[in-house]
Structure formats: C-alpha cells, structure tokens
Amino acid sequence: MSISVNRAVAAILFAQVAAGVAHAQTAPLEEVVVTAQKRAGNLQDTPIAISAVTGDAIEKLNIDDIGAIAAANPSLVYSEAGGEAQLYIRGIGSNIFNIGADQSVATHIDGVYTGRANMGLTQFLDIDRVEILRGPQGTLYGRNATGGAINIISRAPTDEFEGYVSGLVGSFDRIDVRGAVSGPITENLSGRLAVRRLKDDGYTEDLDPQGGDKVDDNDLAALRGSLRWKSDALTATLIAEYSEFENGNTSIFPIDNTGLAESLGAKPNRDIHKTYNNTPSFHEWETGAVTGILDWTLTDTTNLNLTVGYRDWDSDFLFNTDGTEIEITRTTLSYESEQLSAELRLSGESGWGRWLVGAYWFDEDKYGALGLVRSGFTPPAVLVPRSFIFRADGTGEATALFGQVDFKLADTWTLSAGLRYSDEKKGDFLRQSTLLPDNELLGLFTPNPIPDATPASTRRVSRSWDAWTPRVGLEFRPSDDRLFYLTYSEGFKSGGFNDLSVVNPPFDPELVDSIEVGAKTEWLGGRLRANASAFYYDYTDLQVSVFASVGSITTTFTTNAAEATVQGLELDLVAKVTESLDIAASLAVLDATYDRFVTPYGSCTAVNVALDARCAGRVGLPRLIDAAGNRLNNAPEFKGSVSATYRFDLSGGGSISLQGAAHHQGRVYFLPANTTVMSQSSYTLVDARIGYENESGDLAVGAFVKNLADEDYFHNIVQFTSTSDARKDVFAIGNALGYPAAGRQWGVEVTYRFGN
Secondary structure (H helix, E strand, O other), X not given: OOHHHHHHHHHHHHHHHHHHHHOOOOOOOOOOEEOOOOOOEEHHHOOOOEEEEEHHHHHHOOOOXXXXXXXXXXXXXXXXXXXXXXXEEOOEEOOOOOOOOOOOEEEEEOOEEOOOHHHHOOOOOOEEEEEEEEOOOOOOOOOOOOXXXXXXXXXXXXXXXXXXXXXXEEHHHEEEEEEEEEEEOOOOEEEEEEEEEEEEOOOEEEOOOOOOOOEOOEEEEEEEEEEEEEOOOEEEEEEEEEEEEEEOOOOOEEOOOOEHHHHOOOOOOOOOOEEOOOOOOEEEEEEEEEEEEEEEEOOOOEEEEEEEEEEEEEEEEEXXXXXXXXXXXXXXXXXXXXXXXXXXXXXXEEOOXXXXXXXXXXXXXXXXXXXXXXXXXXXXOOOOOOOEEEEEEEEEEEEXXXXXXXXXXXXXXXXXXXXXXXXEEEEEEEEEEEOOOOOOOOHHHOOOOOOOOOHHHXXXXXXXXXXXXXXXXXXXEEEOOEEEEEEEEEEEEOOEOOOOOOOOOOEOOEEEEEEEEEEEEEEOOOOEEEEEEEEEEEEEEEEEEEEEEEOOEEEEEEEEEEEEEEEEEEEEEEEEOOOOEEEEEEEEEEEEEEEEOEEEEEEOOOOOHHHOHHHOOOOOOEEEEEOOOOEOOOOOOEEEXXXXXXXXXXXXXXXXXXXXXXXXXXXXXXXXXXXXXXXXXXXXXEEEEEEEEOOOOOEEEEEEEEOOOOOOOEEEEEEEHHHEOOOOOOOOOOEEEEEEOOOOEEEEEEEEEEEO
C-alpha cells in the first residue's frame, strides 16, 4: 500500500472517530503516566513517540509477553528462532543470536537494562505497564537502543491492603493461576508478593512417538517479592524475582523441497500445527534478579536516584533442526549470563527549565555453547566436519556519562539538548571441538566426555569502543492539549564477536542518525487523543549475517556490511466515543531498504557456475548478490491495528464488556535477499472478548478468543545448510524452515480482588 493511500485511510479513520466523539458528552480519557525520560510524566507531555500498555489491559487481553504486545503495536515486530526472541522497532532489530552480539532494542525491567534479550522477554507477572519507546534512545538509554527501548515496570507495594487471585483454563489444556497481595507492614514499610503458575500441552501435536509428548508447550513458575520503605524525602525499594520454565521446545516446519529428510522419505505434512518430531527435544531456562532503587528528594526542586541491579540467566536447549522424523541434524544450545549494573541520576527543575545528569556502569560475564550433531549415516550432502561443538566465554563492561537540559525559550517553546559518552570493552574466548561419529546425538548434553579443544582450535580476542550520542529537540506547545516536536538523535549498537562460528572477525558498532517530527494532541475536551510522527533514519555499518564458505562448509557470520535508509509515518488514535464505547486505532507505514549491500548468498561451484551468471569466474568463492533496494528484515511496509470496547450496565447490578480487535501485518522478509520462500506474506489476526464485572468490582469473569479465523503464519523462517540436500540445494543457501505461530486459542478467566 502506498504512503499516499495510507494517508487517506488515516484521514478517513480520524474523521470518522472525531465525528462520533463530537456528538458525545462524556468524561475525558484517563491520563497515562510514563517514565520514558527517566522521570514520571504524562504521555502527552513527553516529546517521544511512545506506546504504553497498562497492567489492566495486559490482564484483560491475556497478554503473556512482549510478543503478544507486538501483534497490536504497528511499529513493533516480534520473531523467534533457536530459543532466542528477536525484536524490531521501525525495521531496526537483530537476528543474531550468540553471546558475542547484542540486541538492537534495549529492554529494561524496573529500570535495569537486561544484557541478554531473553531476560526481558519472559512471561509477564503482575505488571503495572509496558512502555515502548520508538526511535534511537542513545542519550538517556545508551548502547543497544538503536531501534528503541522497552520498559517493563512491575506493580509496586501499596499503602493499603489489596490483592487478587486469578485462574484461567483454555485451549491446549491450559491452566494459568496467578495472584498478588500487597499492603503496609509497618508505618513506613509496605510489601508486595506476586506468584504465577502456568501449564499447557502446546499448540503443536507431535505425531512421532520417539519425540517428546509435548511441543510448543508451557510450564512456568514465577515469583516476585518487593519491599518499599518510604519517608517524606526518601523512598527505598527492593525487588527480588525468580522464574523457571521448561517445555518440549518449539516446532519447525519444512517449507521448500530442498530438505535432505524429504529426499530420504520423510512423511509429507501440510498442517503447520502438526509435526513428526523424533527428537526428545527440550528447552529449559531459569532467571533471577535483585533490584534496589533509592529515590531521594534533596530539595523541593532536586532529586537523586540510584538504581542497582543483579540479574542472571541460564538456558539449555535441544532441538530437532530438520523438523522431521528422519534423523538428520540436532541442535543443542546453552547460554549463561550474570550481570551487575548501576545508574546514578541527579535531576532538577527551575523557572528556566529542567536538567538531568547521570552516570552508568554495567558488567557482564557470559557463556555460550552450540552443538550441531549430524546423524551417523553418510547421505549425499555430508558436511565436514559432520558434528561440532563451540564453547565461548565472554565478558563485557560498559560505562557512560550523560546529561540533558530542557530550556524554556518562551512560554510555548522549549529547546532540549542532551549528550552521552559511552565506553565499553568486550572479551571473547572460544573453544572448538569436533565430535567423532559414534558420539551420542545429544550434542552438548551427551553423557560421553567431549574432548577439549586443541590449542589450534581456540581463540582469544578483545575489543573496545566508545561513542558520543547527542540529542537535540525543539518543542512547541501552543496550548495545554497540543504538543509539536522536532528531534535529532543518534544511537549506537555495541560491536561484538562471531563466537559460535568457524569464521570470527570482530564486528564494529552500528550507528543510526534520526530526524523525527511529531504531534501529540487532544481534542473535544480530552475525549479524543491523536498522536502522529514522521521519521527519517540514516543507518550505517549495519551488523548483518552473511554466508561464508570454509572448505566444504557453508556457514554464516556477522559483519558490518550495509547501509540503509529508514523512513515512515505513524498514527495513534484513542477515543472515548461515549461513556460506554472506547475505540483505538494505530498504523505504521514504513520504507526501510538497503542503500548499499553486496552480500554472499550461497557458494559457486563447478557444478552450478552455469546456472547463475553471478558465479562466472567465482568457482570456489561465495555467490554474491546485490541487496540494494531490498527491504530490511522484519520491516513490513504497512502494519495496523483497530479495537473497540463497549460496556453496558445490567439492571440487576454489574456490567458487561464486549471487545473486538483486528491486527494486520504486511509481508516481511527474514533475509536481505528478499526471496519469497524466506518471507511471511501479509496476514490479519482477529481477537474477541466478553467480560462480566459485578457491581462492587471485586469479581470479574472473562472469555476470549485469539486468532479467531485460525490464521496460519510463521513468526520466523530460517535457512539451514545442515538440513539441505546438496543435489537440490545447488547454491548451498540452505533448506527453508518456518517456526509456526499459534492458531486459534480460547480461554475463560475468573479474577477475585480483595482489600481496597
């Protein structure tokens, strides 16, 4: 859909909503408080493109994690592969999963940055709100926020006794029980305890008795306790949490006809929610954290904040790489991370404006291992070496100084200027082992001892980088319900290492220069909220995965090999049409393409040289393609969402609410080559919910259906050369396999609230 057409659609939608609200006489929309600028403020007063999802919405819509939020957020795209979640905002993200690389969207939990992406992507527990900051956040949030930042804020202890308990049953034999209790302990001390237990049998059926009896399932236990001590000037908060999870891993579905398993007689399968998994696959992780926050009001206009955090992550993973009952390849992964961080901020305000200065420190120790195990037979596409293991130890340390000043030029104009200096150092030590043919097929988890790497197959390397990331903004506020802003900002993503690859050149940071213009407006007495933004990015030194040939092995590694331009439009509308009817709509139009990117995509051999002119004179070398003009990964041209909620009172007391929502996403590509097989076509998800709440508000019952039309789609597609048949995969680009998303789901939930 062209940008001009989308503008017309947005204008029509805006006009229809405005016309309906204009005839209504009702209360204004509720204020939304966010901490996007490291201080509490109204969403409409924050000159940043930001979305906020409240804890009430998370509960009512049965939102489990960031992936579920992404479906309804036009600028956020979620995918997953190899047990690693991948987030993209406005086309900027990362599909690189190893401990030597970092995310492009910075995730924070209660103010603490999470060094590994999955630390912030676990299932939600007792959440107050989730904030999604769009665009580079290099000044206040620092490294690895080139795409944006996500803040997950848990519910805080309360001064009065309250709590809730909730139980849900649903599709796939799902049982989900959660609850919390909160209140005062002494005059100055209050506490909160939240728990959750979730189990289901998974949305994919395994038809092979050799595999596990469950796949794409959930088994989660989570606990969080918090204490808050509060006086007139000082608030001290201590948060401790722990979660553990296990399942039969995820399913993967062969898409093209180049798989070796298909050549050897794998059973045909057309249903993406059924699999022939012969592997006793599993995925297990556990994570824990302790966070301390001191917030001290030094004077009426000056505040000091110290946030310190400890967080760890431990994950083991055994996966059926080819997704069939034929024994081809198994993948084993193991990740461990332990991090400490501290941020100190001093802020204040006066008649001329506001200011903030701060210092940041982060330290991480991490371990990662990858084991790829081929079966014992010798098929036509045997790899050399057939089986291998990489083990990598890594370290990372980052420090930063930052500040921002908001200076009032006049009653209606404010000039904002900020700057951050970041310095970081990373180390990487890799050990490589080659397994013998008679080793067990459990890879990393084999009971047989795996030989240590020889000195020739080890490497140790370290690198350091620094960066200045400024931000300059101009705000114009002609009235209390109108804010217009123009911002220039920069962001940088940390450099790193190819620590789980036979090819390991270190790669440098990637950089984003952003110009954005936006408007935040309220109309009709605050009953209609309309926010819009337009942006332009100059994106350089992109960290991208490219193909490489090492002997007879085709592998991938990460390098700085591309430049891109990203530009787009966003619109968010929220309206209280009547006292009973709320409507929300949002859309994003995105043009995100490579400007310059010549990349290897497969290999040139004496056999295939006649099949592609690009292989002329390149026998034994990578096959090169020019991706200039192609779309970035996970960057749909159009993504939109619309929802409506209608509430009405019952004559006998209580109320009924009806809610419907539709979320549409355009085609996305998963590799720079932009081939059809490596893309997910456009799809639309429809959700519905009906709820009852009694007159006192302490009892609520809800029933919902997600993906009402039972839409089939993949949330990621990959290509593995380890699973392909060389006779069919003539350029050695890999066998295409997709990770299926869930189909139709339903659930019924009962919640009882007590106390205040």
